[in-house]
Amino acid sequence: xxxxxxxxxESNKLQLAxxxxxxxxxxxxxxxxxxxxxxxxxxxxxYGDGPIANSLAWESLPKxxxxxxxxxxxxxxxxxxxKTTPFDIMIHLSELEGIPVSIMECMSFGIxxxxxxxxxxxxxxxxxxxxxxxxxLNSTEVSTLIDSFLPDKRILxxxxxxxxxxxxxxxxxxxNFPKFIQTYLSEVNx
Numbered sequence: 001x002x003x004x005x006x007x008x009x010e011s012n013k014l015q016l017a018x019x020x021x022x023x024x025x026x027x028x029x030x031x032x033x034x035x036x037x038x039x040x041x042x043x044x045x046x047y048g049d050g051p052i053a054n055s056l057a058w059e060s061l062p063k064x065x066x067x068x069x070x071x072x073x074x075x076x077x078x079x080x081x082x083k084t085t086p087f088d089i090m091i092h093l094s095e096l097e098g099i100p101v102s103i104m105e106c107m108s109f110g111i112x113x114x115x116x117x118x119x120x121x122x123x124x125x126x127x128x129x130x131x132x133x134x135x136x137l138n139s140t141e142v143s144t145l146i147d148s149f150l151p152d153k154r155i156l157x158x159x160x161x162x163x164x165x166x167x168x169x170x171x172x173x174x175x176n177f178p179k180f181i182q183t184y185l186s187e188v189n190x
Contacts, residue, residue, distance in 0.1 A: 001172060005109030007160075008086040013041040014150055017087045017111065019078070019102040020094065022050030027093045029056055030139060034091075035065045037143035040150040042066070045085065047073045079105065087111045088149065088156050095135055097121050107167040112159035114142070124171070129162040 008015055016035075020026035028046065035044060044061075045068040058067055073081070082105060090106040092115040099120035103113050113130040115121050116137065125132050133142065149156055169175065 001108065001174070005083045005111060006086045007110075008088045008153070008156075011153065012150070013043060014089065014146065015085065015087045016042055016044045016146075017047070017082070017085070017090045017106065018044070018092065019047045019090070019106075020092065021048050022053040022056065024052065025094060025096055026050075027095055030093045030137070031091055032057055032061060033139045034142045034146065036061055037140055038062075038065065038146050040064065040147050042146070043068065045070060045081075045087075047071075047078055047081070082106060082109050082111065088153070089114055089146075092116070092121070093133075093137070094118060094121075099123060104167060104171045107163040108171070110160040110164040112156060112163045114145070124166070126166075128159075129166045130159060 018028065018031055020028055022028050026048075028048075031044070031046075035042060041064050043066045047070045049071045053069075058069070061067060070081075087106075087109075088111075090103065090111050090113045092100060092103055092113060094100070094116060095118060097116075097119035100115075103115060103121065103124050106113055107124070107129070113125050115125045115130065115132060116135045117132045118135050122132055131145065
């Protein structure tokens with residue numbers, strides 16, 4: 001537990017994070033498509049690199065969207081950035097996943113997540129602690145959702161607490177390891 005992340009304070013801009021290898025499966029191009037339809041002032045920081053990074057239309061984003069491409073980032077450095085950068089939201093639009101550790105790590109810092117309901121993502125993200133989208137999402141609807149955050153950040157702040165609480169209850173090692181051992185021992189002793 002590295003504690004809560006830095007709370008966003010800037011009310012006229014959204015700070016968005018994404019963490020993914022830049023391969024077709026991770027659908028970073030959809031983030032670009034969604035953000036190109038947003039009217040809000042947004043700073044989008046992407047962590048990760050990959051073989052199709054240079055073929056994406058990064059430069060097509062409007063002036064209201066600032067892009068910071070961090071590329072491959074060491075895990076320790078990434079955790080420090082998640083803790084100290086005042087991110088409002090993490091967005092994860094992969095079309096296929098297991099249970100992404102990056103989502104759990106963001107939630108541990110109180111960063112709510114917008115993610116597609118694929119694989120085990122729905123075990124971590126729900127509409128209480130974040131926003132769970134269909135895999136065949138409508139990019140206009142998602143951009144409208146993102147634009148709705150800026151006029152009133154209360155919903156983001158509520159979801160921050162619920163994201164952190166979900167992580168504390170379900171994914172924190174100090175909670176899970178004792179549960180695992182207790183379950184294992186009860187099965188062995190049958």
